[in-house]
Amino acid sequence: AQTVTQSQPEMSVQEAETVTLSCTYDTSESDYYLFWYKQPPSRQMILVIRQEAYKQQNATENRFSVNFQKAAKSFSLKISDSQLGDAAMYFCAYRDSGNTPLVFGKGTRLSVIA
Amino acid sequence: GAVVSQHPSWVICKSGTSVKIECRSLDFQATTMFWYRQFPKQSLMLMATSNEGSKATYEQGVEKDKFLINHASLTLSTLTVTSAHPEDSSFYICSAREDFSAQYFGPGTRLTVL
Numbered sequence: 001a002q003t004v005t006q007s008q009p010e011m012s013v014q015e016a017e018t019v020t021l022s023c024t025y026d027t028s029e030s031d032y033y034l035f036w037y038k039q040p041p042s043r044q045m046i047l048v049i050r051q052e053a054y055k056q057q058n059a060t061e062n063r064f065s066v067n068f069q070k071a072a073k074s075f076s077l078k079i080s081d082s083q084l085g086d087a088a089m090y091f092c093a094y095r096d097s098g099n100t101p102l103v104f105g106k107g108t109r110l111s112v113i114a
Numbered sequence: 115g116a117v118v119s120q121h122p123s124w125v126i127c128k129s130g131t132s133v134k135i136e137c138r139s140l141d142f143q144a145t146t147m148f149w150y151r152q153f154p155k156q157s158l159m160l161m162a163t164s165n166e167g168s169k170a171t172y173e174q175g176v177e178k179d180k181f182l183i184n185h186a187s188l189t190l191s192t193l194t195v196t197s198a199h200p201e202d203s204s205f206y207i208c209s210a211r212e213d214f215s216a217q218y219f220g221p222g223t224r225l226t227v228l
Contacts, residue, residue, distance in 0.1 A: 043152075043205060045219035091157060099146055102217060104157045
C-alpha cells in the first residue's frame with residue numbers, strides 16, 4: 001500500500017522568509033499524482049499545488065513551488081516570501097493514476113512569525 | 115476554482131438520533147465523492163468512496179450500517195450518521211473529484227452528539 005510521510009510535525013518561519021516542508025512517499029507505480037493541501041484554522045482544505053509524476057518540470061503556483069524528485073520519492077513544498085496567512089496545517093497527498101482515494105500524510109503545522 | 119458545499123456546518127444532536135450531512139459540488143459534476151473524518155490535530159481519515167448511482171465503498175473498520183452514504187446525483191452525496199453516540203462526535207469532510215487529477219473539499223461539518 002502507498003504511504004506518505006511528513007517528518008516535520010511543526011515548522012516555523014519568519015514573515016517574508018522562505019520555508020521548505022518535506023514529504024516522502026512510497027509507491028511501486030510509475031504514474032501518479034502528488035498534492036499539497038493547506039488547512040487553515042477554518043479547517044477548509046485548500047489545494048495549494050499539484051504535480052503529475054510524468055512531468056519532469058516542478059510545479060509552481062505564485063509563491064509556492066515544489067521540488068519533485070521521482071527517483072528519491074520526495075515531494076517538498078517551498079513557500080517563498082511567507083505571509084501571516086500562510087500559517088496552517090499542510091498535508092502532502094498521493095494518488096494513483098486511477099480513480100483511487102488520496103493518501104494523506106500526517107501533516108505539518110506551519111507557524112509564521114511576524 | 116471548483117466549489118464544494120457542505121450542510122450543515124455544525125450540528126448538535128442527542129444520543130440515539132440520526133443526522134444527515136449534505137455535500138454538493140456547485141459548479142461541476144463529480145462522478146466520485148469521498149467522505150472523511152478528522153479528529154483534532156490529526157490527518158484526514160477516509161471513511162468511504164461513493165460513485166454516482168453505485169453503492170459506496172467503505173474503508174476497513176467503518177460501519178456501513180451506521181454511516182449511510184447515498185450518491186444520488188452527480189452533484190449531491192449525503193452521509194447519514196444513524197443512532198449517533200458521543201463517540202461519533204467529530205469533524206466530517208466531504209470531497210468531490212472533478213476529473214482524474216483535481217479533488218476539492220467541502221468546508222466540513224462539526225458533529226457533536228450529547
